[in-house]
Amino acid sequence: MKLPCIFDNSCLISFEDALKMQPETRLEKIFSTLDLKPIISRLPRKHNGPRGYNAKYKLRALIAAKIEQIPTMAALVRRLKNDPVFRYICGFGVIASVPSEATMSRFLRELTETGILKELFNSLVNKAEQMGIIDCTSISNRFQQKLRLMRKPSLESMYRKTVKALTGASKETLMATLKPGLATKCMLLWTQNQSYQ
Template sequence: MVLSQLDFSNVVLSLSRSEYKIGPKGYDPLPLLYALVAMQLEKIPNIAKLVARLKSDPVFRYNCGFSVFGPTPSASTFSRFLNLISKSEALEEDFKQLILKAKDLNIIDSTNIAIDSTKLNAFEKPKPKSKLKDDGKSPNCGKKKDTDGNDIKWFGWKLHIIADCKSELPLAIEITPASVNDSILAIPLLKTVIILKFKCPHVLRKVDCPHGSSWCSNSNYGYCLKINYKKNNRYFSFPIRSSDEWQEIYNLRTSIERCNSRLKDYLNTDNQSSAGIKKAKTFALLNCITFVAGTISVNVTKSLPKVA
């Protein structure tokens, strides 16, 4: 059911270009993609285990789209295929199309979103600080505090996620070295400047001010104070901090934590089995695609009419 919700047309189209048709014909890209998605769904730890599962389990092999009696791809085949799909943005485009599909089915609301990051351990071995590369593409050391205030240190990456508060599904992701601050990725997402206007309570007839509206400006809004939300968006929030609407939205903040937890505990996001930032993002995208496709599958199944 999960695989039936997937559409990898952008990846297939990108691999149909002439530069990718050198050498033997090889395997069709769709079964390879389905196998990689099934790897995340079944929490298979690495490519070698995936190859072994395809060889030993004919049902698993058939569900992925391979011939039951035919040969199965080797670890080298998967490695070369991962190199190809990691070089283009086609997989991310297919992820965006899957998000739009979930939105059309009213699974994703996107009225309220939450932004957070989570740690990912790198496949590469840790290095001394003196030998780390600060090029934005190599893994490095990260540090954060847990809920008890204890320091957590790791070597690897940081996965930045935007999640829908209603469905708790990932909407967009980005991978950076572990030392990159969350705000560097979060601020560019705020593309519009929100202006707050505090209106005169006397003009709004909420209080009977002895000075009337004389202390306020002649604006139609009464006293009008404009604040650039970007300059201090922690201090000046929208809606107004401590209002009922603000508290209701604030309570939704934990949706991103549940999204992170499901990607790590129920899928394979926390298990990086290839080196490099591009492959790290590819595996993260595959897990997000699996997560969204699984949610769509469950909702579609529930909407089917029951047979008496």
């Protein structure tokens, strides 16, 4: 974006003013609704070494990377270095330096290990659901169905448990203890097993 300048190369308007004249970007809209203070306050404070980069800005950069579908940390750092608007929206100064790939990776690992990242994700999903942006009911139903399927014991394990419980019992006792469809299947397995013994 070319800014109008006077003869001595000093700009008539600042970068911030020029951005304010542009329509609000998707990232700006998202960041204006997010309250990252509770998340940032849970991060452990480091009292030794240089001050480093603002945690809020690094977190915004990580969120922006997901929204903009930036695949790697190297690509994120490259975008921060090369795109002053993106850098400014994330919170870093227009001409300021940006964190290195190693710094961003360490920050992401810290967020993951402390569980803050998972908490942030859950809060974002809840907020989006409250705002009506997403509807999680079908996801929840599908997830519950998968959970039920995962909890269902296999026929083989049910057969083993039944045989253990009814060792020496008759076929009639076995049929009476199981549900009708399951009893038939277990009975077939039981009969096959008895014929091999």
